[in-house]
Amino acid sequence: xxxxxxDVAMDSPFKxxxxxxxxxxxxxxxxxxxxxxxxxxxxxxxxxxxxxxPDGFGAPNVFIYxxxxxxxxxxxxxxxxxxxxxxxxxxxELTTLSVxxxxxxxTYKVLQYLANELYPDQHFKQGTHPDTLWERxxxxxxxxxxxxxxxxxxxxxxxxxxxxxxxxxxxKAIGExxxxxxxxxxxxxxxKFRENLSQRVKSTLCEKEIQFSPYDANELRSILSYYxxxxxxxxxxxxxxxxxxxxxxxxxxGDARMALDLLETAGDIARHExxxxxxxxxxxxxxxxxxxANTRDIITERLTSQMQLVLxxxxxxxxxxxxxxxxxxxxSLYKDLxxxxxxxxxxxxxxxxxxxxxxxxxxxxxxxxxxxxRGGRSYIYSLVDEPRIIVETFREDDRLQRGFPSSVxxxxxxxxxxxxxxxxxEFDV
Numbered sequence: 564x565x566x567x568x569x570d571v572a573m574d575s576p577f578k579x580x581x582x583x584x585x586x587x588x589x590x591x592x593x594x595x596x597x598x599x600x601x602x603x604x605x606x607x608x609x610x611x612x613x614x615x616x617p618d619g620f621g622a623p624n625v626f627i628y629x630x631x632x633x634x635x636x637x638x639x640x641x642x643x644x645x646x647x648x649x650x651x652x653x654x655x656e657l658t659t660l661s662v663x664x665x666x667x668x669x670t671y672k673v674l675q676y677l678a679n680e681l682y683p684d685q686h687f688k689q690g691t692h693p694d695t696l697w698e699r700x701x702x703x704x705x706x707x708x709x710x711x712x713x714x715x716x717x718x719x720x721x722x723x724x725x726x727x728x729x730x731x732x733x734x735k736a737i738g739e740x741x742x743x744x745x746x747x748x749x750x751x752x753x754x755k756f757r758e759n760l761s762q763r764v765k766s767t768l769c770e771k772e773i774q775f776s777p778y779d780a781n782e783l784r785s786i787l788s789y790y791x792x793x794x795x796x797x798x799x800x801x802x803x804x805x806x807x808x809x810x811x812x813x814x815x816x817g818d819a820r821m822a823l824d825l826l827e828t829a830g831d832i833a834r835h836e837x838x839x840x841x842x843x844x845x846x847x848x849x850x851x852x853x854x855x856a857n858t859r860d861i862i863t864e865r866l867t868s869q870m871q872l873v874l875x876x877x878x879x880x881x882x883x884x885x886x887x888x889x890x891x892x893x894x895s896l897y898k899d900l901x902x903x904x905x906x907x908x909x910x911x912x913x914x915x916x917x918x919x920x921x922x923x924x925x926x927x928x929x930x931x932x933x934x935x936x937r938g939g940r941s942y943i944y945s946l947v948d949e950p951r952i953i954v955e956t957f958r959e960d961d962r963l964q965r966g967f968p969s970s971v972x973x974x975x976x977x978x979x980x981x982x983x984x985x986x987x988x989e990f991d992v
Contacts, residue, residue, distance in 0.1 A: 596637065612771040624746050624771070625772075678699050705742045729764050755916055777817020778822075795841070821853065825849050889943055928944070
């Protein structure tokens with residue numbers, strides 16, 4: 564195949580007929596499968612936590628915890644579908660409202676979104692007074708009546724803004740609502756989110772908690788096989804592709820989303836190379852590509868600005884031959900970075916919490932360092948991924964660029980060889 568360009572014939576860069584994929588829709592992040600695999604126990608816990616609604620006993624508050632890619636959101640969507648059917652059968656009025664807090668990181672932004680959802684014929688612009696938003700939301704909810712479940716996905720992105728968590732569950736008790744009762748379903752990647760809430764909010768919520776653990780290799784095999792049947796043509800996956808993909812992901816994070824990205828990328832590589840089948844080698848090459856993409860996604864989409872600054876401080880210490888990434892030195896550099904970009908500075912204990920969160924996200928790991936009989940023990944932090952990926956990701960953010968000292972390029976240069984060694988080791992797994 565060829566095309567003409569300025570009277571010069573050139574070959575088309577596109578491939579011919581596709582013999583690898585049948586359908587790619589199930590790989591998309593918004594896809595909800597017909598059945599939720601390997602989460603039977605969590606679904607039962609979820610149903611028990613929400614049973615008061617179809618029974619007519621009230622709208623409970625439920626918090627869901629688990630790292631990225633363990634099925635929290637998909638399971639919530641499926642359980643809510645069942646709940647709506649049960650409520651309808653029991654003649655119980657139920658309204659569900661869902662908000663992703665990743666892009667609505669304050670009470671005000673959530674209220675604005677909810678008001679626009681409840682009044683689709685109106686538009687509440689930025690700048691509408693918060694009291695107006697509360698009044699209109701409560702008025703509409705009372706008009707609808709019954710039970711209302713507000714699902715706050717990635718609720719930890721609200722940070723220390725607790726107004727929603729305090730006001731919604733109390734709305735009927737304090738007379739803001741007469742004919743409706745609100746319950747909250749909070750979904751969080753941060754296991755410490757509840758611990759950081761004020762005592763008044765903890766007392767108000769009285770919530771039930773469900774924790775989603777990472778998937779193991781066998782569970783990932785089951786999930787990958789289900790999706791492979793939906794997406795790949797018959798016979799194109801070699802027998803070792805799904806077991807290897809599951810094993811690599813289970814060793815790393817237990818993240819089903821990451822496993823699916825790895826499987827899709829391996830198929831893309833086979834397709835690009837005009838291979839007849841997806842092989843083990845395609846999976847190993849794909850792993851390096853997916854790791855880089857996931858690291859960028861976590862840093863830009865899932866970390867708060869304060870977590871990013873803590874990660875930046877740790878990164879600069881790791882790549883500095885004279886640096887030592889201990890909590891004290893990380894905190895000292897973190898404060899300097901806050902000054903550089905004119906950001907608020909957190910306490911050392913909060914920075915410790917953020918280091919734990921970064922470790923949970925798989926960006927950092929810590930090793931215990933024995934300082935001798937009198938020196939005690941301390942932790943030294945290191946990066947899981949290639950430092951250059953983290954630095955380049957930060958440099959894409961204009962605000963964070965100002966935090967980099969001018970010496971960072973020379974530091975990266977001295978680290979380059981070990982970075983290449985790290986990448987090579989990825990292929991040797």
